[in-house]
Amino acid sequence: MKIKAKLTFGVGLLFILIFALAAISGWYIHQLKRDTNNILVANYNTLQYSRNMLLAIEEMNTDSTAIIDFQKNLELQQKNVTEIGEIEATNQINKHFNSLKIEPKNAVLTSSIRKDITEIMRLNMEAINQKSMIADETAQKAILMISVTGTLCFYIAFILLVNLPSNIANPIKELTESIKEIASQNYKKRVHFTSHNEFGELAKSFNTMAEKIEEYSESKLDKIIKGKKRIETLIDNLHDPVIGIDENKKVLFANEEALTISGLKKENFIGKKIQDVAVNNDLIRDIIKNIFKKPNENLPSEQLKIYADGKESYFEKEIININIVPTGEEKSQFIGQVILLRNITPFKELDLAKTNFMGTVSHEFKTPIASIQMGLQLLENDRIGLLNEEQKELTKGIKDDTDRLLKITGELLNMTQVESGSIQVNLTSSELNPMINYAINANKSAAENKNIHLEVDSQNTSLNVFSDSEKTAWVINNLISNAIRYSHENSTIFIRAKKENNQLLFSVSDAGQGIQPQYLTKIFERYFRIPGTKKEGTGLGLSISKEFIEAQGGKIWVDSEYGVGSTFYFTLNIR
Numbered sequence: 001m002k003i004k005a006k007l008t009f010g011v012g013l014l015f016i017l018i019f020a021l022a023a024i025s026g027w028y029i030h031q032l033k034r035d036t037n038n039i040l041v042a043n044y045n046t047l048q049y050s051r052n053m054l055l056a057i058e059e060m061n062t063d064s065t066a067i068i069d070f071q072k073n074l075e076l077q078q079k080n081v082t083e084i085g086e087i088e089a090t091n092q093i094n095k096h097f098n099s100l101k102i103e104p105k106n107a108v109l110t111s112s113i114r115k116d117i118t119e120i121m122r123l124n125m126e127a128i129n130q131k132s133m134i135a136d137e138t139a140q141k142a143i144l145m146i147s148v149t150g151t152l153c154f155y156i157a158f159i160l161l162v163n164l165p166s167n168i169a170n171p172i173k174e175l176t177e178s179i180k181e182i183a184s185q186n187y188k189k190r191v192h193f194t195s196h197n198e199f200g201e202l203a204k205s206f207n208t209m210a211e212k213i214e215e216y217s218e219s220k221l222d223k224i225i226k227g228k229k230r231i232e233t234l235i236d237n238l239h240d241p242v243i244g245i246d247e248n249k250k251v252l253f254a255n256e257e258a259l260t261i262s263g264l265k266k267e268n269f270i271g272k273k274i275q276d277v278a279v280n281n282d283l284i285r286d287i288i289k290n291i292f293k294k295p296n297e298n299l300p301s302e303q304l305k306i307y308a309d310g311k312e313s314y315f316e317k318e319i320i321n322i323n324i325v326p327t328g329e330e331k332s333q334f335i336g337q338v339i340l341l342r343n344i345t346p347f348k349e350l351d352l353a354k355t356n357f358m359g360t361v362s363h364e365f366k367t368p369i370a371s372i373q374m375g376l377q378l379l380e381n382d383r384i385g386l387l388n389e390e391q392k393e394l395t396k397g398i399k400d401d402t403d404r405l406l407k408i409t410g411e412l413l414n415m416t417q418v419e420s421g422s423i424q425v426n427l428t429s430s431e432l433n434p435m436i437n438y439a440i441n442a443n444k445s446a447a448e449n450k451n452i453h454l455e456v457d458s459q460n461t462s463l464n465v466f467s468d469s470e471k472t473a474w475v476i477n478n479l480i481s482n483a484i485r486y487s488h489e490n491s492t493i494f495i496r497a498k499k500e501n502n503q504l505l506f507s508v509s510d511a512g513q514g515i516q517p518q519y520l521t522k523i524f525e526r527y528f529r530i531p532g533t534k535k536e537g538t539g540l541g542l543s544i545s546k547e548f549i550e551a552q553g554g555k556i557w558v559d560s561e562y563g564v565g566s567t568f569y570f571t572l573n574i575r
Contacts, residue, residue, distance in 0.1 A: 014156050021149040028142030043124040043131070046086070049077040050121045053093070057113055060104065070097065077120070083127045089119040171199040175206065187214035241315070241341040243287070247334055249274050258341070261306055287339055291319055304341070315341040369409065372402050425551045429575055430469035432497055432504065433461045439477035440495075443484055450489045454480070457496040465504045466575040471548040475556075476506070478541045479568050483510035486566075503554075504574055509567040515560040523558065545570075 056070035074094060081087045093116040100109040174191055181189035187210055191203045232253065235242050241258035245251055251274050259266060262283050269277060275292075278285040286304060302317045318340045323332040376399050378384055379391075387395065440454055447454055465472070483493045491511040498505050515523065515530065522528050524546045527539040549556045549570045560566035 011160075014153060014160065017149060017153045017156065021146065021153060024145050024149060025142070028138060028145065043082070043128045045080050046077060046082070046124045047121055049073045049080065050117045050124075053077070053117055054114065057110060060100075067101065083123045086120055086123050089116050089123070092116045093120075171203075175199075175202065178206065178210075182210060182213065240343055243274075243339040244336065245274050245291075245339070246336040249291070251277070252336065261341075287317060287341075291337060291339075303344070311345075313343060313345040316344050317341055369402060369405055372398070376402065425468045425471065427466055427468055427552060429464045430467055430472070432463050432465055432506075435469055435473040435476055436461055436495065436497075438473045439480050442477050443480050446481070446484050447493075450484065450487070452484055452487055452489070453492045455492050455494050457494070457498075460497045460499060463497060463499060463504055463574060465572045467552050467554075467572045468548075472552070472572065475545040475548050475570065476508075478545050479508040482541065482568075483508050483512070483566075486510060486512035488512060499574060500571075502574055504572045505569060506572070507567050507569045509565065511565040514562040514564050514566050515558065516562050520558060520560060524556070 050073075052073040053070050056066040056073065059066040060070070074090075074097060078090055078094070081090055093113055096109050096112045096116065100106060100113065103109060178189050178191045190207050190210060235244075235253060236255045238255055239257060241261055242253075242255045243251065243258050244253045251270050251272055254262075254264075254266070254269055259269065262269070262281060264277070264281065264284075274284065274288055278288055283306060290302070304315045304317050306313055306315055320338045320340065321334065322336045322338065323334050325332050376395055379387065379395050436456060440456070443454075480493065480495070487493060487510045493511075494507075494509040496507045496509070519530050523530070524542050526543040528543075529539040546556050549572070552572055554570055554572040556568070556570040558566055558568050
């Protein structure tokens with residue numbers, strides 16, 4: 001039988017029985033109500049009238065109203081005759097009462113009336129007993145019928161409760177377990193339902209699906225193995241070391257380059273937990289020192305210096321987290337990491353050569369530039385000779401270009417110090433005010449040319465900061481110079497300093513064009529200049545400022561709203 005038919009039959013039968021139980025109960029309750037009403041309406045009222053007449057006849061000799069009460073109750077009794085023989089007894093009472101009204105002192109008539117009333121009471125008492133027996137019989141029948149029907153309802157409900165949930169839930173549970181097995185790639189799993197209902201058809205369809213998946217899986221297995229071999233061959237032939245680990249940090253693969261630089265053998269590395277290998281291997285310990293901190297986020301690149309190929313080599317470490325979305329699910333699942341070490345030794349050597357070249361050239365430039373400046377000073381000296389206006393303009397242009405060239409040379413020298421790692425920081429407790437005054441004086445002429453007002457919040461400029469005063473003054477000078485360069489004419493530049501959490505917070509705010517959001521993260525990179533800008537510069541000033549501030553244990557950043565202006569901040573420790 002189909003599950004739907006079983007449910008319909010069982011629930012329908014139970015509904016019919018419950019309806020029958022309600023109907024039988026209602027009918028018998030109505031019968032009991034009718035029987036009890038008969039007793040109350042007919043027999044009980046007659047007994048009440050008879051009692052009142054007996055009381056009235058006793059008081060006739062003493063109470064003049066007793067005759068009226070008797071007459072009233074007699075009339076009511078004549079209207080309430082219900083039992084056999086009751087009409088005759090009532091007529092006898094009426095006859096004797098009429099005679100008693102003529103002869104009030106006749107004791108025989110009084111005695112006859114009492115007997116007649118007693119007879120009426122006897123007849124009604126017998127009727128009450130008989131009707132009570134009928135009501136009891138009706139109640140017994142009602143109890144029996146309701147009990148039988150209720151028992152039948154309970155029996156059917158119990159059968160449904162015991163069998164129906166298991167008939168539905170057990171096949172669903174078995175089918176769910178089988179689906180989980182299939183999802184775990186156990187394609188040989190089958191379900192077996194002997195019934196011929198909907199679950200039987202579902203089991204048949206499921207088994208057919210499992211057979212087709214098993215056949216498809218086996219047919220693709222050879223291709224999967226070949227694809228795996230291709231990937232392994234590709235990884236082994238990479239010139240950069242590559243290590244793969246699963247979500248439990250067990251090593252899945254490591255190519256020849258990784259084994260070579262680590263000095264490990266494949267059997268001592270593959271299949272082992274990488275933290276266990278790191279206990280006895282310094283290189284692996286350096287490689288994995290960050291992978292346990294944020295397993296679900298890609299970590300930033302990091303440079304490592306490793307002795308390889310008979311020399312010190314440089315590698316850029318990148319840890320790539322592998323996250324997949326399993327079929328049929330929505331959330332991604334972390335399944336492992338790939339550690340990639342890119343060999344950047346040739347680039348590092350070229351970068352070092354470039355740095356040395358820049359340092360050498362910049363240093364060599366200083367001597368001819370100094371000679372040019374000295375020659376300009378002699379030309380500007382009136383004792384050497386007077387210059388006409390055209391010659392003065394020419395010497396002014398030469399002087400501006402010389403100053404610009406000297407500034408570029410200084411920036412290049414600073415950058416070579418930064419890149420070579422030879423930057424020297426002399427941290428002392430220094431007053432901030434002289435650094436600000438130096439920067440303002442250095443940029444005073446440029447500000448006056450554009451009619452820009454430099455407003456200094458002098459409240460906290462007397463703070464002492466733990467810094468390299470020369471490099472900090474250079475940073476302040478660079479920030480103010482940039483603010484003047486990019487501000488509109490007739491504007492104001494605000495220079496502020498305040499103490500915040502035992503640190504100096506210094507800021508320079510301009511009212512220039514501002515910086516577009518996509519360039520905010522790039523302006524501190526070396527040689528970066530905002531595309532389309534017509535302002536002069538090398539793109540090194542902010543990069544050097546960042547290195548100088550961070551070398552002193554501080555931070556530097558920018559807030560900017562395009563079209564409104566920019567504010568550059570840096571922090572230094574206060575002692």
